Every structure is written in C-alpha cells, then in structure tokens.
Amino acid sequence: MTHPLLEIDRLSVEFRTGDGWKRITHDVSFDVAPRETVALVGESGSGKSVTAMSILDLLPSGTRRVGTIRFDGGDVLDLPEREIRRLRGARIATIFQEPMTALNPVYTIGSQLIAALRSHRELSAAEARTRAIELLGDVHMPAPEEMIDHYPHQLSGGQRQRAMIAMAISSEPALLIADEPTTALDVTVQAEILDLIIELQGRLGMGVLIITHDMGVVADVADRVVVMKDGRVVESCETEQLFRAPAEEYTRELLAAVPHLGQVSTVLTSSSERPRAEGVTVETAQPDAVLRMDDTVIRYPGRWRRPGYQAINGIDLSVSHGEIVGLVGESGSGKSTIGRAAVGLLPISEGRLRVRDHEITGRGRRALKELRRNVSMVFQDPASSLNPRRTIGQAISDPLLWHGTLRDAHRRRTRSQELLEQVRIDPDWVDRFPHELSGGQRQRIGIARAIATDPVLMIADEPTSALDVSVQAEVLNLFRDLQREIGFSCLFISHDLSVVETLANRVVVLRRGEVVEQGPAEQVLRRPRADYTKHLIAAAPVPDPIVQRRRREKRTGHAGLRVGTESVEHIHDTEEGHRS
C-alpha cells in the first residue's frame, strides 16, 4: 500500500508556560488518505484544533511540536518555513474554527479571497474577481456580486464562515483541514457545503480532515473517525463501525448524548414534560410576554450614501415568561440581528420592541439600563465577544459587579469558579485569558457569563455550536434547570434542529428577515406547514451513517459520489504515476 496523504505519528504539542513546556496533546496518530474524509471528533478542549493547526505550523508562538507529520510522503515537521509556505493554501488548505476573528476586519471578503486566489495562481485581477464571485456562489453566499465587497463585520456568522470556506477551497488543495466548518450554518446550507466539499473531493482526489462535534455531519461525510479526549486519541475506526459498535467507553457516552431530531432524547425529559408557564397559549401574544416584537423592522445603515440593508422586515415575535423559544432559520436570515436588537445593541427602525414592561423602541436609555439588569446574551462568536484583556474569571463575574450584585472581589472569583464548573471547565483556569482556551471552551465562558446574572431573559445565539455532544447535553440540562428554578425565558438561536427540539417550547422559523412559521416545538418540527421548514428538517443530518448515505443518494441522485476505500487506492496509484 502506498503511503497516505497525511500521516501523523505520535504527535504531541507543547505550550510554553511559566514553568516549562506543558503537553497539550499526547502521541496523537492518524492518517488521511487521498479522497478520504477523516472526522476528528471528541471532547471540547481535547486538542482537535491544536492538532489540526500543528500540521501547517500555524500554532501560536510559544508552542512546539514533537513527533512526526508527513504529507505526501515528506516530513513537514522539520521543513523550513519557506517550504511549508509552498504547501499552505496550495496543497493544504485550512478552514478555521472562528470565522469572525479569522478574517481581517479591514479588508473586504472579496479582497481576502482574491489574495488567496492569486497567491498560488497567475490570475489577472479581473479573472480573480470573477473566480471569487463564483466561489462565493459555490458556498451559497447570497448575492455574491454584492457580498464580495462587504467587510467581515457586515456579514452574518454563517456568511463569514462561508467566506472562510471559499478561501480555503479556492486553491483546490490536496488536503483540506476543516475545523468546525459548518457551526454557523443552517442545515440546508450545511448540506450544500458538505456536498460541495464532497464534490471537490471527488473531482480532485482531495483528502479531508474535518473536525466537528455534529455526529450527523460525521455520519454524513466521514469515512473514518478519530475520537479524541484529553489530548489523546481514544478510538479510531471506520464510521459505520463506530456508530454500530463503539469500542471505547467515551465514544459510547458521546454517541449516547447525541440528540436525534424527531426522537426524544433519552438524556432529556420529553417535551411534553417540559416546564411551561401556566395558561400559556401559544398562538396569541401573551400578556406576560418577556420579549415582544410587533411588526418590527431593523435596518443596517448603508455605507456613505448607499441605502442601508433591511435585515428584519416587520416581524411579530414573543417570548413569554418561563418559555424557551427556538429561533431557527437560514443563515443570514436575521437571527442574530433580532438577538442584538433585543438587548438594545441595535436600534429598531420601525415597529415596537418591548422587553418585560419596557418599551425599548427608539432611544429609551433609561429603559435600556433596566433592561440589561434582566437580560443577558450569549454571543454567536465567542472569540470576538470576550475582552482579550480580561481573564475568563473576570469576564464571567464582571456583570455581577456592574449590576452591583456582588461587589466583593473574592466572592466574585469564587462565583466564577462555580460557574466554570457548571459549564464543565476546570475552575483552576479562572485566571486564564480567552486566547488560551479552545473554541468550545470560550463558548462555554460566554454561557457562564450569560447565566451568571440569573437573567429573566436570555438571548442565546448559537450557544452550543462549538460544543461536543456530551458537553452540549450538560449545557442544555443547565438551561432546563434554570428554566425550572428561576423561570427564565430564553430566545434560543440555533441551527441544530434536534437541539431546538429538545429544549424549546416554541419554535420560530425565520427566513430572509421574515417569520415563515411559528408554533409549539413538536408541531413545527414534526408537522411543519411551511415548505421551508420541511426543507430544513429534511436537510438535518442524522447521526446514522446508513440513513445519511441513503438520504444523500436520494438527494444527489446517484450512489457513486462517494468512493469506497478500494477505489481510493486505485486512483491514488494512477495519480502517483502522473506525478512522477
């Protein structure tokens, strides 16, 4: 057998700390063959991103790698920077986990994409632009001709992620490293992006290393799965085998924690048992609505003299006391916009927005102050929403200080540690800075911060997108506990329908700034009325490779898109022949 595309052999990554080098990952080994998709799954913070970044030596300074990394037969660990640079982008492309901070805020996504395109190929500026627009179209960016000239901060989370993906695949690499590439995408777009990757894989013989916590995605695309925990590989096998008969205890736990859309999770109580405020009728606007939007329009101002962008086109939405409302919908449909408006970060242009008894239409500053005592938010992008100069402990407990709830510094620290524990982060890390955490860990800091104040209403914008299913399950439990204990209400934005199903009392489906459908969770998710909702549900991946294969066959119309391992070897041989 010829050598695989990527071989990682007993790779350990070490970080420099106050007292010497500290190992983060231990003897990680796995291979990726051409045309093969390997999924790297596992606990949040187990070292997946670190391992992925170490391949191209993209780790932050103060780190070192021990072990062997071979790409295409050649050792890349000791390769001089100049040689590695040849590989970067051209032969190995990377999609980073957090797209907001991964894009330079001062360039349009177009110019960053064009720079990527032109760094490896001779292209005229005009050609590159055309190609860039094509690529944006490929990743289902709406109105690519326009979006190409937008700056990252003008895009929704999912749009940024797609820009990032477009950049990575622009060079048609031999190996694609995708770190949580679809966390911010709704399931339809996710499916399309995955199709795109598979299509490329088929066309180029590309190897894919995908990091994801979404077992549905794993089942859908992966040939093999590498499971990591605590910096070590605990299991590594074929996808079907993993789902059928997981060998390791941890893997079993992981799979057990996966919520299935349409099947009430065993971990959680059924939705009928979900606590709900008495006398709540779903269809009409409740008198005790905690959050209520009436015919609300939200517009982003245009640049210079150009017209602005109307992100929300007059919607009615309400969250009543003790209720968790799932907000799902297309990426870029305005979910985050609603969330930001609800906490007063965005002014609404028309209509009304009430939080509890306060009208926050217009510029009611005093109302805002009152509002913020009771409302908290988990931001979609954990990296950019944490102050890089505050330790995570401070980040969590600062709101307590601001509200005057807890003025004693020592007690705040203790409280932060409790909260850290609740989101399953080592309380000893209270003095770490955000950049010292993994993506999922940062996300949990955001959650801990949001629950710290015992809010009446929480806006949770994709709060679990970067969490592995077991941590996710705990977080969801936490939400439910809170709902029960303090009767808190929540607008829960997510693209993960199964999560929404497990948690939400009601679901609102949003598309292009308009509500397509809303109603009780069971009804919307099991008996959807709107076509879009049906479409959405159909596209949600199921954590079962066999089901997924069938669905994919149905969708793409033929079975041969994914090639078995035998044929991979065959193609690899011929390719090898061409190359020599």
Next chain:
Amino acid sequence: MAVYVLVMLLVTAFAPVLAPYDPIEQNIDARLVPPLSPGHLLGTDELGRDILSRVMHGAQVELFIALGATLLALVLGTLLGIVGGYFAGIVETITMRLIVDVILAFPPIVLALLAVTLYGQGATTLILAIGVLSAPLFARIAYGQTLSVKREEYVDAARAFGAPTPVVIFRTILPNISAPIIVQFSLTIAAAILLESGLSYLGLGVVPPAPSWGSMVAQGQRYLSTDPHALLVPGAVVVVTILAFGILGDALRDLLDPKAKKRS
C-alpha cells in the same frame, strides 16, 4: 534599566546629600574644565559650575517637569480622546474639536510664551505648558483607537451585560487601547525633556540658575565646537534616561499584552 530608573530616583531624592558641590555655585576660574579633572568628575560648565552636581540636582527638576507634564498630558489627553471617540455627536465636537483641535491649532511656541508670560517662568508653568501641549497627541491616539475598539463585539457584550458607560470606557476600552498610549507615554517623557530644553534654548525654560538638563543642554550647545563636554554630559544623561523610560514603557506594554506574556 529598571535599575537605572531606581538609581535615578535615588539620586533625585538624595541629590542634596550626594552632589559634591552646590549646583549653582560658580567658579569662573575653573570654567569649562573637561571631565575627569581632579575635583570635577564630569567637568564644569561655562560658569565653572560642577556638571555632576548640576546633573544630580537637575534630575529632580527634570523628573518633576517631565513626569508631571507627561502625566498631565496622559490623563487629560486620554480622557478627552476616549470620551470623544466613544460618544459621537456633541461630546465628540466638544472634546475633539473644541478642545483638542484648538490646542493643536496654537503653535507650541505661542502657547508656551503665553503660559510663561501669564504664569511666570518656572517648573509649574512648564508642566502646565508641556502637559497641555502634549495632551492632544494622547487624545488623538485614544480617539483613533477608540473608534476601532468600540466596534468590537466584546464592547457590545459589556454593554449588553449592563456595564455602566464609565466601565465600558475605562475598564473595557481603555485596556485595549493602552498599548499605544503607554508607548506615547514614554515618547512624551522624551518629548517633554526636549521641549523643556528647546524652551530653555529660546529662553522660556526654568528660571536660571536652577539646573535642568534641558537648560544645560541648551547652554552647552554654545560650546559645542570648543568644549563639547558641556553639552555631551547632560546630553548623555538625557539619552540614557529617555532610553530607560522607553524600555520601561515597552516592558509595561508587553506586560499588559496577554498574548505577549509568555514571550519573556
């Protein structure tokens, strides 16, 4: 360098005890004695005053002026800039336009002259004049940085979590714009010493015969071609001091940068 700053502070505190001579005592027969001469380690100036003693006493004057002025500029400027950058509209107009731009619009020399004539010569005037003159740069830097940083999501987050505006400004934004401000702090110390020297050169500095490094340099310049030590000695002290503050500033900057923490 920290050692140097420490030594300097000690010298400043104990100059009257440590200095071998009275810094204003003239001895015209021993004028412009070169360094390393018996009795005058660093030589004497054009009036035969012991340069070592003057440098030592001068440290007091200089640090008082330079640090005082720089602190004034830092506080005043940063406050104006950050507040102006954070709030748009009328606040911005008042801080950045009415105050900062107006100060900037006045040529320094006119401002210094006004200060000197209105408040008389001396250290306090210099602190006021140099402080006010240097404040706009802090303000502009703070302003520019604040404009960028206030759009960061973590600032939104702080606001969303109900941080009172002063907290958003001083606990969230300020630390994130601190790096260039710290650098500007050490730059301004240098600038203040230079400005003091320049003003002395133009006759607007400290009241003679009080020793200040700036006025020593300004005086010494007249003997550049014949007795360079009168310039070089205080000049070297100024260089080392500025260097020390520069390094200190850089170190502080690096210390406050969480990502750079592990570098050293």
Next chain:
Amino acid sequence: GGEAATNDSEQTLRFGLSAEPAVPIAGMSQGGAVYQMQAMLSSGLMAYDAKGNLQPALAESLEQPDDTTYVFMLREGLVFSDGSPLTVGNVTKTLEYYRDPANGTKVGTGLAGIESISDDGDRTVTVELSEPDSAFLHYLAIPFAGILPDEALTPGAESWVGAGPFELTDFQSGVGATLKKNDDYYDAGAVDLETIEVTFYPDGEARTNALLSGDVDLIEYVPWENFERIEQADGFTLDAQQGPFQYVQFNVTEDRPFADPLVRQAVAFALDRDNAVKAAFQSNGEPLAGLAIAENDPAYDPNLSAMWEQDVEHAKDLLAEAGYPDGFSATMLTTSQYAFLQDTALSVQQDLEAIGIDVTLDAPDWSTRVSKGNGGEYDLAVSGDTGVVADASYLLSWVTGEKTFNVSWGYENAELTDLIDEGLRATDDAAKHDIYQRLAEIWVEEVPIAAIDTRSQAYAYRDGVEGFATLPGMLVFYSGYSIADTSVE
C-alpha cells in the same frame, strides 16, 4: 563716477546680518541691523571714518564762525538714490523734522539745542545753536540722522531711500536684501563694491557657520563663544573692538532698599567684574568700574573707569550702615533672550549673594524685559547699552529721571544733569576734563548705575575682504560706514 571700479567690475560682498532689520523710520534708533543698513543706504552731513573720527559727508566743508554757529557747504550735484536731487531744502527740512520734539526722534535730544536752521537756497546751510555743544556734530554723523527725502519725514513712514553709497534693490523678508552701488553717490568713484548681498542670520552660531562654510564673506556681531573658533580657523579675520558696556540698574523709588545710595554703593563694591567678563563674554571684554568714555574724548581719564574696586567687606559695611546688616531679598530683571545678559545676571547674583542680598532672577523674553523695565517692575536689572554718540554726554539719559527700561527707574539728579550740560557747553578740552572729574566725585557716591564691564564687539570676514574696519567704542554699531571702503577678491 565709476572709473576706479572698472578694474574690478563685478565685486559682490555677501554680508551676514544678525537680524532682519525693521523698516527704518526717520530719526529712530531701531537697533544694530537697521544701523548697518542705514550706514550703507543713507548719508548725513557728517560721518565717521574707519578710525572713528568725524568727517564731513554730504557737507563738503564746514565752518564754525563762532561756538554756536555751524555753516555747512554741501557738495555739488547731490542726488538721492531714487534719482531726485538733494537740495539744501532737504537738509533744512530733515534737521527741522529731527529736532521737533513732537516727532519724538532719537536724534532729537542731540539736536535740541538748535536755535535756528537756515539755508541760502543754493549749497549753504547755517545752523545756530543756543549754546555751544561739543556733541552736536556727532549727532549729525550717526546713521539714523541721514538727510532724507520729504516723503520719509512723516512719523512712521518708511525710509529706505537716502543718499548713501548703496541703494536697496531687493528686500526679501526673512531671507535677505540686495544692495547695489549707488552711482549717484558723491564719492561713488571710491566705492569698489557693485553689489552687497545681505543675508539675515538671527542665530549667532548659524552666522558663524555661514562665514566658516563660505556662504558669506562678512558677518557682524560675532557671538563671543565663537571668537576663538574664527581666530583659529584659517583664512578668516576677527575684527573686534571694545564696545557697549554692561551695568546694574536700580529701582530707586522711595520704599525700596536701592533708593539708598549706600545700598547702590554696596552693589558697586560687591561686583566681581573680572568674573562677569569671563562668564558672559569668555574674557572678550574689559572690566568697567565707572564711566565708559572714549579715549579721544577730552573728558577721558583713566580714573573715571576705576571708581569702585571690589571690596566685599566694605560692601557689607555699607549695607549695614544703610540698615541692612542681614541683607535682604530682591528680584533682578534680565532676559533669557540674550545669553550674555543672563550670564552677567548670574555673575551679579552670585556677587550680591556674597554680601547678603538674596537675588531672584526674572529672565523673560526681551519684549517682556523691556515692558517690565518700562514699568519699573524690578528691584535690580542688568542691561547693556552704548551711547548714541561717542561724546561723554550720552550719560545724560541715565540721570534725567526719564522712566525707560534701561535706566534706573525713577533716578534723577539735577546736579549731574547740570554737569553734563556744562560739559557739552565747554569749548575747551581742559574745562570739559575738569567738569567730568567733578561729575565723577558725585557719581561714585550716587551710583546712578553700577557699571560692570565693556564687551568686545566683533565683525569677522574671510581673507580677500579688504578695507573693512570695525569702528571703536560706542561707534561699533556704525561700522557699516566702512563698507563703502571695502573691496573683495
């Protein structure tokens, strides 16, 4: 003219001036730079030669039928540099203008004794004085007493046109000026220079550098720190003369310590004049303990300049006698704009410290210094000054009680005033000498000002510049006259 100039047709002198001259105003004393320009551009009835001796200028000859009558015979065919003829009428009008107190000219004081001016409409002007005046002719020779066209004779009018050896052809503010030889000058044949390119160098160091680097041929007002540098450089001449004098002036108003002559004497005895010369002028000066009087003045006597020998003990006794056994504090006005005045002040400060007077310096910029001086806002001040004319009568302004910035505030002494007047009227040398001896006896007790030193005032030029001479003593700022005699290679 022009025959003499043919051998060297295009001689250009590049002249570095120490300041940008203000626009000259008729009869005003506007500082060294203006003097330089006026000496080149205009001409009076009299002038000084290279040794500082008086000589007729526009006047061809001068007769003095009696002690109070002067008859000037103008040269033939005199013309202003703008081409208009210079007539006796111009002379009369100019002198009338100068002497009219309403016009407030600086020369006015010197011409105050004129009884009448008359001309014959042709070439003779007759001036009648009320009393004999030994300084009269000197006042006619100073550069800002030139004969001017009518247009210039209004207060504030600019006065660039004269009948001097050169005419102004270009003036660039902040940069310099160009002067061309005035072919209508009465002695044009003796003028070698065709062009003078004047450049303004307000900074002394820059001026010296310009000379040493060859940017200019001649500079005025060499800073004392640079004397040695120029002397040591090859190919350059430093031409220095003892010039202006420095002194301590007092605020003598009633309740101040310095109203007491004993205290002023104490100051005069306390001064270490050698120290001051070294401190302020790097030894390029002479101690002066009395009156600065030109050696060729009949009043001159060495004892006049050696009234007070430094004697600290005596000074202390004097203070005690005046009621200040423990001294007192005072502020001393000086200026930071002129280093030599500041250094002089530092030297004086130290001397006074030694006798128990605790002096705080007030060293603002020059303008403020002047303004404070004019307002008497000081206890002591140091100044440097020179007589408008070389005649010893220049001392008058220090004793008449006029309240200006450089005389002792409020000091007035009728006896001294009378003696100086008497000196002016004295027609024979011995009498004048005697009068000043009497004056000195009072001066030494009264100390209207406490003289410190005289300073060297230098021009410097490169080799190849010939014929230039720095005028001695009080006339040093009028050395521009000798540029008419200068040639360059």
Next chain:
Amino acid sequence: MASFIVRRLTMAAGLVLLVLTLIFAALQFVPGDPAVLLLSTGTGGAPSPEAVERVREQLGLNQPLFAQYAQFLGGVVTGDLGESFRTQQSVLQAISERLPRTLQLVLLGTVLSICIGVPLGAVAAVRGGWADTAVTALSSIGMALPVFVFGAVLILVFAIALGWFPAGGYVNPLHDPVGALASMILPATTLAVGFSAQIARMTRSSVLEMRGQDWVRTARSIGLAPLVVFRKHVLRNALTPVVTVVGVGFGVLLGSTVLVERVFNYPGLSSLLIDGVTNRDYPVVQGIVIVIALMFIGINIVVDLVYGVLDPRVRRS
C-alpha cells in the same frame, strides 16, 4: 463622505473663529508694547514717549480693544490679515511666501521619518532580540537629541568640514531644484531624527499588537509570503496609531520648526512666527495662528478619513 467633509468644514469655520478670538485675547495679556519694541531693538536705548505714541496711533493700537477686534475679524473675513507692524509687509503675502518653504521642509522631513521610522519599528517588533534593543536604543538617542544639537553637528560635519551641503539658507526649488534639495537635506534630516524615532516606537508596539491576531494566521494559512502577510495583515492593521502620530506630528512640526529654522537659518513660517512673537507683531502672530489652525483642521480631516480607509469599521454613514 461628502456630508462628513462639509460638516467638518463648517465646524472648522467655528473653530477658526474660536482660535482667532483666543489668540486675540491672549496677545492682549502678553506684556510688551509693539510700538516700544518697534522703536528699540537689541540693546539700543529707549525711544521717546512721543515717538511711541505716534507709532501706536499709526498701528491702531490706541483704539479701543473692541474696535481692534472688530477690525481684525472684518479683515480676516475679507481675506485681509493686515500688515506687519515691523516690516509693513502684508501678512498674507508674508505667510504665502513662508508657508510653502516650511511645508517643503516638513513634508520632506515627514517622508524621511516615515521611510525610516516604520521599517525600523517593524523590524524591531518582528525580529525582537538584539534588533529590538538596537532600535530602542537608537530611537532613544534620536528622541534625546535636541534639534539644535543634532543640527549643529550636521553643519559642522557636512557643511563646514566636508562642504557637501550649505550650512543653511533657502533656495527656491523653482529656480534651482538641485540647490533647493541640497539646502533642505540637512534640516529635513534633523527634523526626521526625532520624528522617525517616535514613529518607530509606535510602529513597534502596534505591530506587536496585531501580530497575534487570528487573521494573521489565516493569511499565513493561505500561503501568503511572510512579507505580504506582514505588510497587508499586520502593518496595515497596525497603522492607525502611527497615522495619528504622523498626522499630529506633521501639524506640530508646521508650527514648531522654530529651532531647525533657526539653526539652519531657514526662512520659514516658524521663524516668522517667533519673530512675530518676540517683536509683539500682532498681525503676524495672528495671521500665522490662523493659517496653522486651518492647516491643522485640514490635517485632522485627512487623518480621520485615513482612519476610515484603514479601518472600515470606523467609517461613518
């Protein structure tokens, strides 16, 4: 953007009025009578009171303050800044002669400073270690050298000893471009020493700040050459504070090249200003302050626009 500029320009008018009033008022406080000074410069004795009175009348100084102020404002509105007390030259003309010279000098100095400062700062940040130390030391020396010292040394070496450049003075570039450049090199270098040191320090800090950002990793991951990564993704983002330092520094230099102009006998705006101040030549001082204020306002608008160019998030709508 147009509206932004229009708004800023309207504001500028108000600002200039404020500056005008302040400078007018302030000058009244400064001791020193222009008339006395006009009649007595240097150590030349004292003018007679009559003469002073006449000159005061001539200069309009004996009118009531309010009348003077009104006249001054009226003049400014009609573009007439009055005449210098001392040279009787039109102030506007004097300024229009001097300003270009100072602008030339300051521009050249600034360009030099940027060309020296930015790379030095960048190298210090990227290389670290001895390069960092060297740059810090160098910039400290640069900042510690007063212009009158550094300028003097340059003259001693390059003008007097070597004779490569003139010791000072001004040459009109329209008449003699080569001579003009030669005469500007030493003063511009002198200006650049301190300024480039400041720029270097600010660049260093700012680059360090940007180097650890995630997008730099992204840029590396697509295989951009280190230099490109550095230029487009580190330096570009790091420039905001540097632009501030350059912008303000440029403006400050305009009004404060006093020392350089003096050492090099360069007839620029600052020496006019300092002469104006020392001679209490009010029209000149006021005129220059107006002009400098205007330039400053212009520079600030440019700087704010550049912020927008450098960081799109800052752009206004």
